[in-house]
Amino acid sequence: MPTLDLSLSAVDLTRVICDIPSVSDDETVLADAIHDAVSALPHLRVFRDGDTIVARTDQGRAQRVVIAGHIDTVPINGNVPTRDVEIDGQPFIWGRGTVDMKAGVAVQLRLAAELVASRVDITWMWYDHEEVDADRNGLTRLARSNPELFAGDFAILGEPSNGEVEGGCNGNLRVIVRTHGVRAHSARAWIGENAIHAAAPVLSRLAEYRPRELEVDGLVYREGLNAVRIRGGIAGNVIPDLCEVEVNYRFAPSRDLAEAEQHVRDVFAGYDVEIVDAAAGARPGLDSAIAREFLGAVRAEPRPKYGWTDVARFSAMGVPAVNYGPGDPHLAHHDEERVSVAQIEAVERGLREWLSND
Amino acid sequence: MPTLDLSLSAVDLTRVICDIPSVSDDETVLADAIHDAVSALPHLRVFRDGDTIVARTDQGRAQRVVIAGHIDTVPINGNVPTRDVEIDGQPFIWGRGTVDMKAGVAVQLRLAAELVASRVDITWMWYDHEEVDADRNGLTRLARSNPELFAGDFAILGEPSNGEVEGGCNGNLRVIVRTHGVRAHSARAWIGENAIHAAAPVLSRLAEYRPRELEVDGLVYREGLNAVRIRGGIAGNVIPDLCEVEVNYRFAPSRDLAEAEQHVRDVFAGYDVEIVDAAAGARPGLDSAIAREFLGAVRAEPRPKYGWTDVARFSAMGVPAVNYGPGDPHLAHHDEERVSVAQIEAVERGLREWLSND
Secondary structure: OOOOOOOOOHHHHHHHHHOOOOEOOOOHHHHHHHHHHHHOOOOOEEEEEOOEEEEEOOOOOOOEEEEEEEOOEOOOOOOOOOEEEEEOOEEEEEOOOHHHHHHHHHHHHHHHHHOOOOOOEEEEEEEOOOOOOHHHOHHHHHHHHOHHHHOOOEEEEOOOOOOOEEEOEOEEEEEEEEEEOEOEEHHHHHHOEOHHHHOHHHHHHHHHOOOOEEEEOOEEEEOEEEEEEEEEEOOOOEEOOEEEEEEEEEEOOOOOHHHHHHHHHHHOOOOEEEEEEEEOOEOOOOOOHHHHHHHHHHOOOEEEOOOOOOHHHHHHOOOOEEEEOOOOHHHOOOOOOEEEHHHHHHHHHHHHHHHOOO | OOOOOOOOOHHHHHHHHHOOOOEOOOOHHHHHHHHHHHHOOOOOEEEEEOOEEEEEOOOOOOOEEEEEEEOOEOOOOOOOOOEEEEEOOEEEEEOOOHHHHHHHHHHHHHHHHHOOOEOOEEEEEEEOOOOOOHHHOHHHHHHHHOHHHHOOOEEEEOOOOOOOEEEOEOEEEEEEEEEEOEOEEHHHHHHOEOHHHHOHHHHHHHHHOOOOEEEEOOEEEEOEEEEEEEEEEOOOOEEOOEEEEEEEEEEOOOOOHHHHHHHHHHHOOOOEEEEEEEEOOEOOOOOOHHHHHHHHHHOOOEEEOOOOOOHHHHHHOOOOEEEEOOOOHHHOOOOOOEEEHHHHHHHHHHHHHHHEOO
């Protein structure tokens, strides 16, 4: 069973924990190693639920910050173990999980061990099943069983953000737009009505749609409305009576779920629209004093986050939250996933400077 | 094992052979019964290949007519055994196969037994696997192993034609029209290109297409161009890089395969088009003296056949062929499939009058 030496640098810890595979559903070996390592630290109280580990300081500070990272990855594709590579003269660690998001977890583990005292109390969370359905996410489970563990004045998710601070996130809606027809033999098509042909205006509206860019609390969010799946048809000689277009709407956090749903219904007015999945976005959460202190300490300009992340969960629980982690989000899930060593060090330095009790 | 009494009327024989299930792949019981019944008739020479039975008269007539019918049906859906029903005061036999095409086969079996002498020599063919892929069709097999059995001056397929004569058939082409794009996470759609959106003009061209009506040898054929299937998409959060629209073109028999293919390529100019299936149509075949005699004897106005049938196979082998059988083709494959008793009797009478040696 692997053990973790938390006196290693965050860069070295990144290599170690990336080389312990932890694809969703197989996080236990890594979760055990994290649990054992942080349980040995006397300044932390450790709580475990399945493969989610929570470790809290209890210094009696006026404020508490939650710092969280998921420990699972998408499937490995020949890219574990990690390799050191150089790109444009800069060192990178290449391999599955380096970006999404074990470098972020490594920084957190290193600082959890190092920061015996800190200017705020800290709740560290390392959790399972982020890369699969939301109802299997370790934080979903924990929020149900132990919501008190989420208490805090501010939260930081270590999701890759190129070492910048990404505030909030877009909301996410999935709907199915259906067109209907009448089946007939395709040799006598005029007896039927073709449901696939009837979907032509649905695709045209999507192709012509110009997504908005919206400023929310000083950050500009870019929306998107896209067909992600289409299906229809029964056999090669039958006029189809049903066509389904699955549409994904990513919407700025100034719009709530009801408004987002109404917007999609407006776009597809006249069509049968079913909502199949909905997750509200999160406003940037950068207007509190503690958030401004954090931004000043890490010397970062905040940017909008487009993808949905667990910051929305904290936001919904009343805890302002941001993404702050090493790694280029465009390389997440990519077979050439790789993280800049300099970014790992920069995020480690940024968090240390803000959290240190100096 | 069921036996067939070919002294029964065609109407009674329809009930008997519909009540012997013979869904494609399960024709053997019925084929055995047919084989045994016709083998007992001294005026016929019988040949069997798998579940296809050929029975020929050999009277030394100047002309030979091939009369054929498939013995398989599409799957049963609670509609066997048959029932006698009355619609608008008229008697019908209800159940799978009554229309497509066991009533036609029953007429043929009855006349094969009865017509010990006839004005032309007759080659009767009852064959398997018509309702599945063309390469499994009993006639495909037989044309390869014993093409000499197809020799004749005229051919009649007993496919349902409402007791009218349907000449020739439309051709049938299936193509896949593909649109391409670039995958991306749907949270950052602007990095990708949506292949489903790119299919909007493909569906618009289909929706706006006005099919031609073409006169061929005096019959008007109605064409059709239809999407029969569409598929695209990878996951609920991925911009798709491929969309495939499967299109079925039914074209008048005046157009050969190359022209039909070119027409479809013209309609979808600018798109990636792949031909996946192609079957030429058949001209009506009603200009020969023997065809005109047949039309006169059965007192029928010829009509065009829209669906592809095995008449095209005979046509391609140089034997003019028509469809002539009881049953409304709109009810073929229908769960409420049912054949008019009067139509069975009319077709039986029509064929008898023409073929009898009086």
